[in-house]
Amino acid sequence: MIGRVCIVxxxxxxxxxxxxxxxxxxxxxxxxxxxxxxxxxxHGLRVTGRTELTARLDATADPSALPQFDLGIVCCKxxxxxxxxxxxxxxxxxxxxMTVQNGLGAEGVVRRHGDWPLISxxxxxxxxxxxxxxxxxxxxxxxWLGPYEExxxxxxxxxxxxxxxxxxxxxxxxxxxxLQWSKLVFNATVNGVAALTGLPHDFHFAxxxxxxxxxxxxxxxxxxxxxxxxxxxxxxxDDPWEMNVHATGRGSxxxxxxxxxxxxxxxxxVESINGALVREAERLGVEIPLQRSLYALVRARExxxx
Amino acid sequence: MVGCxxxxxxxxxxxxQLDDVEVWAxxxxxxxxxxxxxxxxxxxxxxxxxxxxxxxxxAGELPACDLGIVATKAxxxxxxxxxxxxxxxxxxxxxxxxxxxxxxxxxxHVRRVIRGTTFPAGKVVSPGVVQWxxxxxxxxxxxxxxxxxxxxxxxxADACTRAGMPTEAVTDARPAQWRKVVFNAATNPVGALTRLxxxxxxxxxxxxxxxxxxxxxxxxxxxxxxxTLDADPEEMIDHAAKPDVAYDHxxxxxxxxxxxxxxxxxxxxxxxARFGRELGVPTPLNDAITALVKGLEDSWxxx
Numbered sequence: 001m002i003g004r005v006c007i008v009x010x011x012x013x014x015x016x017x018x019x020x021x022x023x024x025x026x027x028x029x030x031x032x033x034x035x036x037x038x039x040x041x042x043h044g045l046r047v048t049g050r051t052e053l054t055a056r057l058d059a060t061a062d063p064s065a066l067p068q069f070d071l072g073i074v075c076c077k078x079x080x081x082x083x084x085x086x087x088x089x090x091x092x093x094x095x096x097x098m099t100v101q102n103g104l105g106a107e108g109v110v111r112r113h114g115d116w117p118l119i120s121x122x123x124x125x126x127x128x129x130x131x132x133x134x135x136x137x138x139x140x141x142x143x144w145l146g147p148y149e150e151x152x153x154x155x156x157x158x159x160x161x162x163x164x165x166x167x168x169x170x171x172x173x174x175x176x177x178x179l180q181w182s183k184l185v186f187n188a189t190v191n192g193v194a195a196l197t198g199l200p201h202d203f204h205f206a207x208x209x210x211x212x213x214x215x216x217x218x219x220x221x222x223x224x225x226x227x228x229x230x231x232x233x234x235x236x237x238d239d240p241w242e243m244n245v246h247a248t249g250r251g252s253x254x255x256x257x258x259x260x261x262x263x264x265x266x267x268x269x270v271e272s273i274n275g276a277l278v279r280e281a282e283r284l285g286v287e288i289p290l291q292r293s294l295y296a297l298v299r300a301r302e303x304x305x306x
Numbered sequence: 307m308v309g310c311x312x313x314x315x316x317x318x319x320x321x322x323q324l325d326d327v328e329v330w331a332x333x334x335x336x337x338x339x340x341x342x343x344x345x346x347x348x349x350x351x352x353x354x355x356x357x358x359x360x361x362x363x364x365a366g367e368l369p370a371c372d373l374g375i376v377a378t379k380a381x382x383x384x385x386x387x388x389x390x391x392x393x394x395x396x397x398x399x400x401x402x403x404x405x406x407x408x409x410x411x412x413x414x415h416v417r418r419v420i421r422g423t424t425f426p427a428g429k430v431v432s433p434g435v436v437q438w439x440x441x442x443x444x445x446x447x448x449x450x451x452x453x454x455x456x457x458x459x460x461x462x463a464d465a466c467t468r469a470g471m472p473t474e475a476v477t478d479a480r481p482a483q484w485r486k487v488v489f490n491a492a493t494n495p496v497g498a499l500t501r502l503x504x505x506x507x508x509x510x511x512x513x514x515x516x517x518x519x520x521x522x523x524x525x526x527x528x529x530x531x532x533x534t535l536d537a538d539p540e541e542m543i544d545h546a547a548k549p550d551v552a553y554d555h556x557x558x559x560x561x562x563x564x565x566x567x568x569x570x571x572x573x574x575x576x577x578x579a580r581f582g583r584e585l586g587v588p589t590p591l592n593d594a595i596t597a598l599v600k601g602l603e604d605s606w607x608x609x
Contacts, residue, residue: 196499197601200608204601211583212576212596220590290594293519296512297598300500303510 002162006030006069006092008084009076010040010059012127013100015135017073019047020166022055028067029059030087032080037061039132049127049137051167063087071159072097074110078272081109089113096155098145103272104184104280107148118148119156120176122183125168142169146176177234185225186240188274189218191258192294195268196301200253206245217290218244224288225277231284258298265305270298307331308390309378310338310347310361312428312558313402315436317375319347319357320469327465330368331361332390339363341434351428352438353470365389373462374399375422376412380573383411391415398454400446400462404558405573406487406581409449419449420459421479423486426471427552429561440552443472447479481536488524489539490557491574492517493546495595497557498569499602504546505553516591517543523589524578530585559599566606571599 004026007018014029021027022045031037040059047053060066069092076084078101088097088110098119099106107118124141143163147156156172163170173179190201193214199205208215222240229236247254261268274295281288307318310331322329331347333339342361349355362368371393378386380403387399400420401408413419425442444466446459459475466473476482496507496517507513521539528535546552562569575592582589 193598193601196598198605199601204604212579212593212600214597214601217594217597220594289519290590292512293516293591293594296510296516297496297499300496300502300507300510300513303506304501 014075104276178237181229314377322357368393413452418454445482492520494559498559508547
């Protein structure tokens with residue numbers, strides 16, 4: 001029985017969870033900034049776009065002021081995760097925590113700070129945050145979740161049902177890891193290549209006619225990543241190259257977030273995506289020279305910002 | 307001088323200092339040509355030089371020349387030599403361009419070709435004014451399938467040296483040419499893709515490892531042709547990264563990327579990859595870098 005949910009980190013994804021879940025369950029929100037918590041307490045949270053709703057919720061920037069909760073959805077940025085997890089240490093003893101960070105290893109970071117049952121998740125929903133108290137829900141794609149370590153599948157199904165009842169899409173899997181790996185290998189390649197070339201994810205990424213065509217590089221990077229996934233155990237659920245051919249075949253020319261970050265001279269997620277893949281390959285003794293080079297180039301591109 | 311951009315201007319302005327040499331320059335950049343004819347060709351930076359050079363955008367105006375130096379971007383070699391070849395009917399022509407494959411193109415239009423490699427670098431700061439960033443040596447030798455006479459090669463080397471551009475005439479210029487192409491292919495695209503100056507790129511150990519990976523592949527392709535580089539590219543790269551050498555230098559490919567001009571990637575990493583394929587030497591990193599830079603060029607054509 002999930003009586004209260006705590007949303008940890010109220011960026012775009014956290015706000016989407018908070019606004020929807022508050023329709024069906026008590027929601028408290030832990031924010032990083034005190035003004036953000038005050039604004040949410042005073043005005044509530046407004047969701048526009050795919051759904052139109054206003055939510056009343058309890059918000060605080062002080063972890064010691066949090067009430068007891070049954071489910072914590074950790075939505076902070078990967079770069080803040082260590083600090084956030086440390087602030088939860090010794091709290092919410094009966095809660096299950098779910099991590100939705102990009103990349104790899106979020107569960108392990110949280111685990112170092114407590115023995116809560118953990119749920120792994122990756123989310124494909126997207127939105128735009130217009131202010132501390134307003135978020136626009138843009139892509140109503142699903143959140144995938146699965147047990148981490150010994151967490152019972154029944155608990156995962158309970159969370160899946162709760163998320164669905166709030167109007168968001170969710171799907172539970174017995175083993176999320178091959179899906180996480182597919183997404184990681186796909187993202188590390190497509191984001192890194194897009195960030196360096198300035199190309200949206202378009203036909204160039206699948207073009208293999210000439211030896212120096214971009215598709216050859218994309219294919220080789222994905223083979224390297226898939227080898228790491230296999231060495232790690234889970235392998236990949238969907239073949240990243242087929243995902244790439246399929247996505248570019250639609251002709252929409254999506255701008256990956258890392259390209260948008262580079263264009264705006266914002267810090268990218270290269271550490272939690274490409275960095276995670278390279279470190280995992282090192283740990284497992286898998287050689288991935290092309291991905292290692294891509295990682296170094298994107299990091300250097302970030303260092304060039306004025 | 308065929309092509310009077312940064313490197314061409316370094317040769318043209320310095321050679322124009324000699325009493326016994328008359329310098330003509332052919333270039334398609336009207337503003338550059340007009341400024342040179344009106345005010346002379348000025349070098350600033352590593353040397354302060356004003357050269358009186360006759361410049362033209364019309365190849366038909368060129369008189370018969372004893373010696374030619376081609377300094378266009380590598381992808382412009384073919385059209386540039388096609389229209390200027392008449393001036394070299396009795397002369398020899400040297401390439402001091404980047405990359406590999408330029409001499410083959412020249413030899414389709416002129417009889418006597420000099421294989422050249424040059425290290426000085428700079429940039430055009432305004433029409434007729436070139437910033438001389440890096441001094442360096444030039445090596446000239448015969449292009450084996452269609453060689454210039456050793457006497458011609460020595461004459462050109464002597465003139466350049468007297469003009470303040472130290473130049474050596476050698477019997478085999480391939481070790482110097484491959485030293486430079488390996489150096490450039492390892493450093494130019496890394497600057498272009500990351501936007502970092504040479505020094506800042508070399509400070510990053512993970513990026514320096516990418517540069518070394520590119521050097522290793524280039525060296526292997528040279529070795530497969532029995533060419534031993536005449537200097538260690540790794541030492542040159544570290545030397546250039548020093549604060550008082552070329553720490554702040556933006557590679558020419560980075561300058562191209564910033565101006566959204568086509569790069570010479572096909573003649574640098576693309577050239578190494580092409581030779582590698584013909585010789586059966588794998589060059590995965592050069593293939594990757596070529597694909598990334600070509601992708602970057604393609605991104606400029608999107609709306």
